[in-house]
Amino acid sequence: MSATITEPGTELLRVENVVVDFPMRGWRKPDFRALHGVSLDIKAGETVGLVGESGSGKTTLGRAVLGLATVASGSIKFDGVELVGTTTAQRRAMGSQVQVVFQDPYTSLNPAMTIEDILSEPLVARGGLNRADARKRVRTLLEQVNLPSDAADRLPREFSGGQRQRVAIARALALSPRLIVCDEPVSALDLSTQARVLDLFVDIQEQTGVAYLFVSHDLSVVRHVSHRVAVMYKGEIVEYGPCSKVTVEPDHPYTRKLLMAAPVPDPVRQKARREQRRELILAGEIN
Numbered sequence: 001m002s003a004t005i006t007e008p009g010t011e012l013l014r015v016e017n018v019v020v021d022f023p024m025r026g027w028r029k030p031d032f033r034a035l036h037g038v039s040l041d042i043k044a045g046e047t048v049g050l051v052g053e054s055g056s057g058k059t060t061l062g063r064a065v066l067g068l069a070t071v072a073s074g075s076i077k078f079d080g081v082e083l084v085g086t087t088t089a090q091r092r093a094m095g096s097q098v099q100v101v102f103q104d105p106y107t108s109l110n111p112a113m114t115i116e117d118i119l120s121e122p123l124v125a126r127g128g129l130n131r132a133d134a135r136k137r138v139r140t141l142l143e144q145v146n147l148p149s150d151a152a153d154r155l156p157r158e159f160s161g162g163q164r165q166r167v168a169i170a171r172a173l174a175l176s177p178r179l180i181v182c183d184e185p186v187s188a189l190d191l192s193t194q195a196r197v198l199d200l201f202v203d204i205q206e207q208t209g210v211a212y213l214f215v216s217h218d219l220s221v222v223r224h225v226s227h228r229v230a231v232m233y234k235g236e237i238v239e240y241g242p243c244s245k246v247t248v249e250p251d252h253p254y255t256r257k258l259l260m261a262a263p264v265p266d267p268v269r270q271k272a273r274r275e276q277r278r279e280l281i282l283a284g285e286i287n
Contacts, residue, residue: 049222
């Protein structure tokens with residue numbers, strides 16, 4: 001099973017002026033605008049990190065790309081095909097090319113199904129494989145995410161958090177997608193497990209050429225995996241550029257606030273960050 005190959009560097013996803021509104025409960029309450037004309041693009045084989053604090057709209061953007069949030073206006077094109085306004089059937093046809101890894105590995109897997117059943121279900125239902133071929137593909141997927149082959153016969157509860165997230169990544173890879181939306185995929189893991197899972201994302205991208213929209217609240221996480229970084233604040237992208245620039249020498253005050261909020265192991269540098277943050281607050285550049 002193989003996906004359509006896109007030349008590395010070719011534009012794969014383009015989001016232009018996307019607006020998402022959520023209706024508010026209560027009489028005559030105006031809709032809440034979660035996204036205010038957001039635009040970004042992702043190239044084949046590239047990782048774009050989408051970073052911001054809780055409530056900034058980053059998960060909403062990921063859901064809009066997946067068709068899980070209704071777009072009020074704007075355009076989302078995947079490989080040149082407009083996704084906004086498509087029917088459920090048309091979206092379903094695109095499902096094998098755009099997949100997702102959710103935040104919580106404890107709730108994203110069916111606890112009553114074995115790992116083989118979890119991974120083979122999309123292969124049989126959407127990939128057109130018979131059970132025997134699906135089982136072979138499951139073994140390949142487990143190897144790809146560095147899990148032993150006997151993991152196929154076990155239940156999710158028998159695995160650690162990091163191992164469950166590896167299963168979730170394998171499920172996303174099952175249909176050989178060209179883009180994976182990663183919604184805070186390591187935030188529920190401890191730091192050492194985070195590092196191993198992030199390395200796995202990088203290795204898989206090098207092997208398969210898959211592109212990622214990598215959603216996180218942590219600049220240090222997106223720095224590890226991203227080629228470019230978009231910073232969201234109150235439903236808008238306030239800074240967007242190369243990872244080496246945005247995560248080291250950001251231009252926008254909000255990005256600098258995120259950078260200074262991340263702890264560093266050096267107490268001298270950490271103290272300097274606190275003093276710099278205090279100066280920015282006093283100057284009114286951040287709050």
